Amino acid sequence: MAPTPTPRLTRTLPLPRLITKRFQEKDAAKQYEINLRYLVVDKPSDAWAPFNAIAEAQVAEVIASFKQDLAAMGVITAAASPTSTLSSNWERFRLTRDFISVRLTYSVYMAGAAHPVPFTRVINFDPRTGTNLTLAELFKPGADYLGAISTYCKRVLERRGVLTFPEGVEPKPENYANWNIGRNNLVIRFDVYQVAPYAAGPQECQMPLSQLRGLLAEPRRW
Numbered sequence: 001m002a003p004t005p006t007p008r009l010t011r012t013l014p015l016p017r018l019i020t021k022r023f024q025e026k027d028a029a030k031q032y033e034i035n036l037r038y039l040v041v042d043k044p045s046d047a048w049a050p051f052n053a054i055a056e057a058q059v060a061e062v063i064a065s066f067k068q069d070l071a072a073m074g075v076i077t078a079a080a081s082p083t084s085t086l087s088s089n090w091e092r093f094r095l096t097r098d099f100i101s102v103r104l105t106y107s108v109y110m111a112g113a114a115h116p117v118p119f120t121r122v123i124n125f126d127p128r129t130g131t132n133l134t135l136a137e138l139f140k141p142g143a144d145y146l147g148a149i150s151t152y153c154k155r156v157l158e159r160r161g162v163l164t165f166p167e168g169v170e171p172k173p174e175n176y177a178n179w180n181i182g183r184n185n186l187v188i189r190f191d192v193y194q195v196a197p198y199a200a201g202p203q204e205c206q207m208p209l210s211q212l213r214g215l216l217a218e219p220r221r222w
Helices: 049-071 147-158
Strands: 020-026 033-039 084-096 098-107 117-126 179-180 186-190 203-208
Touching: 020 049, 020 084, 033 098, 033 186, 049 084, 049 098, 049 117, 098 179, 098 186, 117 179, 147 186, 147 203
Parallel strands: 033 084
Antiparallel strands: 020 033, 084 098, 098 117, 179 186, 186 203
8 A cells, every 4th residue: 555645734835826728639530629628737836736737637538538439439421420529617616725626527529429428527636645635535534424425415406306316326436526625515516317317417416514524534624
């Protein structure tokens, strides 16, 4: 097992400045266009440089997956179908001296499909360790955080009348991979088809952090 990085003292860290970076690529022969917007730290110090590395790696992984799907699909003539596209946009949830929480929403359209499909990626970066936090790392060891979050989200989605696929809110780590921390809440994003049909769109639950206070490993931090 790799050693746990030693946390840095965040009071000495500079407040990062986030800027939008773009990646654009077009290939007429292979009939695709890529237009991505994502966040990086401008002129990062050593503490914030890993955030940029994580962001770049995430984007590269999405691009590679898109191109693999294109190759598997083969070339479709322009007369038969429009161009395949990959695009993205970002949302910022928290930006402090000791945490960055951002969400990337991608949209992929494969030529011949009925509609584009959105999907989510998140970065929850802790400069104290230089890592992208998992949801489990927010909580005390052994805490039933998934049970608490699942119960809350199920109630919210049932109240909205959009919980078509209840297995999508079961207390499993894979169901809660897309999370962010806002000012006072834990934001959970469910992509299309996870809890509801495509027509209902992605769903979101904003759970007050006050309801998780007893389970958090560092309640005063949040």
